Amino acid sequence: VNVVSESAELVEVPSSIATNVIGQNTDVPATSSSELMCERSCEELANLFQELKGLRVVVSNLIDGLQKV
Known part of the structure; x- marks a missing residue:
């Protein structure tokens, strides 16, 4: 049985992963996940x-x- 769930989950990720996935500027590492969101x-x-x-x-x-x- 295939099930599609509609839920949102916030997950903390290391900045190295965020850099690859989100495209964060690698010159200045982010200190918190809120900084990653504020760039958008x-x-x-x-x-x-x-x-x-x-x-x-x-x-x-x-x-x-x-x-x-």
């Missing part, structure tokens, strides 16, 4: 969430297609 504008974060919603639809469609096979 509200508009940029809103666009990222919209993209995630779109990806969720694509994944849901793929899951539906796989279940039919």
